[in-house]
Amino acid sequence: MHSSSHIDLHPIGASLPLRAGIGLKTMHFSQILETLPDVGFFEIHAENYMVDGGPYHHYLTRIRDHYPLSVHGVALSIGGEDQLDMSHLNALRRLLDRYQPESFSEHLAWSSHSDVFLNDLLPLPYTAKTLQRVCDHIDQTQHHLKRKMLLENPATYVEFVESSMSETEFIDEVVNRTGCGLLLDINNVYVSSINHGRDPHNYIKALPLNQVDEIHLAGYHTQADSNGALLLIDHHGAPISNAVWELYDFTLRLTGKVATLIERDNNVPTLHMLATEALIADVHLRNARGDESTPTLLMEQAS
Amino acid sequence: MSSQEIFAQNLLAKDPIHLEGLKTWNGSDPLLRYAVYRNNVIVSLIDALADTFPVTLALVGGDFFRAMARAFIQEHPPKSRVLAWVGEDFPYFISKFPHAYSLPYLADVAQLEMNRINAYHAADVPTLKINAFNILISKPQILPSLKLKLHPSLSLIHSSHAVFSIWAAHHGKFDFSSIDICEAETALIFRNGLNVETLRVTSAEGYFIQHLLSSMGSIESATNQATLYDSMFDVSGIVTLLIEKQLITKYLEE
Numbered sequence: 124m125h126s127s128s129h130i131d132l133h134p135i136g137a138s139l140p141l142r143a144g145i146g147l148k149t150m151h152f153s154q155i156l157e158t159l160p161d162v163g164f165f166e167i168h169a170e171n172y173m174v175d176g177g178p179y180h181h182y183l184t185r186i187r188d189h190y191p192l193s194v195h196g197v198a199l200s201i202g203g204e205d206q207l208d209m210s211h212l213n214a215l216r217r218l219l220d221r222y223q224p225e226s227f228s229e230h231l232a233w234s235s236h237s238d239v240f241l242n243d244l245l246p247l248p249y250t251a252k253t254l255q256r257v258c259d260h261i262d263q264t265q266h267h268l269k270r271k272m273l274l275e276n277p278a279t280y281v282e283f284v285e286s287s288m289s290e291t292e293f294i295d296e297v298v299n300r301t302g303c304g305l306l307l308d309i310n311n312v313y314v315s316s317i318n319h320g321r322d323p324h325n326y327i328k329a330l331p332l333n334q335v336d337e338i339h340l341a342g343y344h345t346q347a348d349s350n351g352a353l354l355l356i357d358h359h360g361a362p363i364s365n366a367v368w369e370l371y372d373f374t375l376r377l378t379g380k381v382a383t384l385i386e387r388d389n390n391v392p393t394l395h396m397l398a399t400e401a402l403i404a405d406v407h408l409r410n411a412r413g414d415e416s417t418p419t420l421l422m423e424q425a426s
Numbered sequence: 427m428s429s430q431e432i433f434a435q436n437l438l439a440k441d442p443i444h445l446e447g448l449k450t451w452n453g454s455d456p457l458l459r460y461a462v463y464r465n466n467v468i469v470s471l472i473d474a475l476a477d478t479f480p481v482t483l484a485l486v487g488g489d490f491f492r493a494m495a496r497a498f499i500q501e502h503p504p505k506s507r508v509l510a511w512v513g514e515d516f517p518y519f520i521s522k523f524p525h526a527y528s529l530p531y532l533a534d535v536a537q538l539e540m541n542r543i544n545a546y547h548a549a550d551v552p553t554l555k556i557n558a559f560n561i562l563i564s565k566p567q568i569l570p571s572l573k574l575k576l577h578p579s580l581s582l583i584h585s586s587h588a589v590f591s592i593w594a595a596h597h598g599k600f601d602f603s604s605i606d607i608c609e610a611e612t613a614l615i616f617r618n619g620l621n622v623e624t625l626r627v628t629s630a631e632g633y634f635i636q637h638l639l640s641s642m643g644s645i646e647s648a649t650n651q652a653t654l655y656d657s658m659f660d661v662s663g664i665v666t667l668l669i670e671k672q673l674i675t676k677y678l679e680e
Contacts, residue, residue: 170507170508170509171508171509171510173507173508174508174510174547175547175548175549175550175578176547176548176549176550176551177545177546177547177548177550177579177617177620178546178620179547180550181550181620198507198508203430204428204430204431208507211507233430234507235507236430236431236434237431237434238505239434239438239503239504239505240503240504240505240506240507240512241434241437241438241467241503242467242470242471242474242504242509242512243437243463243466243467243470245433245434245437245463247430248429248447280459280460280462280463281448281449281450281456281459281460281463282448282449282450282451283429283447283448283449284446284447284448284449285429285447318451318459319450319451320451320452321451346462348450348452348454348455348458348459349454349455349458350452350453350454352452352454354459354462356462
């Protein structure tokens with residue numbers, strides 16, 4: 124299955140606001156409805172809501188009435204050798220049909236192998252063969268879901284001898300061939316750059332930045348490898364580091380304003396703390412140039 | 427074997443074999459970096475089980491629980507991509523886990539906790555309000571012939587141990603020292619609105635409900651079943667509970 128259609132995959136009038144949003148956490152459900160915090164959008168992990176009923180759907184339905192929504196999948200295994208799991212794809216379609224989110228995203232990674240679910244975002248080599256496979260999987264996903272998806276760049280700890288292209292070349296080719304958008308996870312850029320001795324600024328400049336429709340910001344924690352060199356772990360359990368904020372500003376100077384998620388999955392703080400981190404991101408966004416200020420990159424996107 | 431196959435197999439293996447094809451920019455040991463993935467996979471899955479089975483964890487302590495969870499994941503790698511269901515077979519595994527034989531109630535407590543997760547996420551089906559049963563005030567004689575359909579969140583645990591009391595003791599409802607763990611108990615688990623509730627019922631009441639769940643038989647036939655277990659079985663208490671907790675989705679007159 125080869126990608127031909129860049130058209131028809133773009134839902135009309137549906138996009139996240141150019142503001143900061145936060146992850147929707149169960150412990151914040153009722154407080155969100157009571158206080159309606161001023162955040163740009165909420166993001167959910169798709170798989171958490173692949174259940175028949177109960178409080179998750181009760182609260183998401185009501186919260187969705189008040190906020191734009193991003194659905195972020197973590198288990199489709201787009202980078203996997205196996206064929207995509209049709210029951211999972213169907214479950215995704217039901218979820219997207221039900222909540223009509225402004226954005227749907229998944230990862231350049233794999234998480235299942237031979238029917239075993241490994242619950243982590245695992246790395247793949249970047250070769251002509253894996254490129255074809257990832258593009259086929261994204262084509263299949265976009266056609267099945269009848270919408271454009273965003274692909275997130277990974278945080279990785281090892282590289283593969285067999286890789287024949289860089290991660291940015293791989294992503295650029297995937298975006299070109301499939302018409303998918305890019306979810307630029309700046310924490311992942313920073314983590315992978317430190318872990319592989321790359322320059323994070325050059326990495327970002329090498330991406331198809333005119334296709335960035337969402338940004339993720341998160342925290343990492345630090346270890347050391349066997350040489351004693353810094354090894355960063357993408358953990359989503361800490362506040363965003365200064366280095367990542369700096370890289371965020373660098374990115375916004377190139378892209379203009381982009382919807383930005385404060386991602387926090389471990390050591391989840393109070394709703395107030397998360398919303399405050401989103402307000403800080405909003406300040407960074409306000410300082411970025413807007414859509415109206417002759418943005419060449421955005422004009423390219425429109426053409 | 428593909429590189430992904432090797433990568434995957436070693437993630438859950440007790441002793442990882444030599445991995446080839448990985449490299450690092452600075453010549454550091456790739457296996458040490460690969461260990462980050464091994465750790466992420468196993469720890470995140472163990473954490474998911476700890477979230478699902480908090481009382482089971484409290485009963486055996488964190489170290490024992492995590493060792494038992496690790497053994498379960500390594501011997502029965504998860505098939506579900508939805509973390510809520512990763513522990514579905516954990517209670518059965520516990521019942522066969524030799525190191526837990528001295529705690530014969532443990533598997534039933536775990537099953538109770540899994541049933542609570544199932545009840546929490548069960549489908550939303552409209553239930554009959556109390557006033558839908560006003561007919562029973564004017565025509566009480568139809569009660570035995572009614573067939574009841576019950577809410578999908580409803581389930582039962584029949585245990586030969588004090589499964590409800592042990593579970594409830596961890597929620598501050600009972601003094602653990604006063605429990606006779608060898609007393610058989612039946613627990614009823616269901617969702618009422620947004621809240622999952624767990625109640626103790628008699629074993630005859632349990633068999634009454636089980637009959638309704640499995641065959642959608644009439645109240646009369648379910649009562650006959652329950653009476654096999656307790657000749658003094660009184661249907662009114664359990665039917666009142668089903669009506670008050672709004673666990674009946676519809677009834678049919680035979």
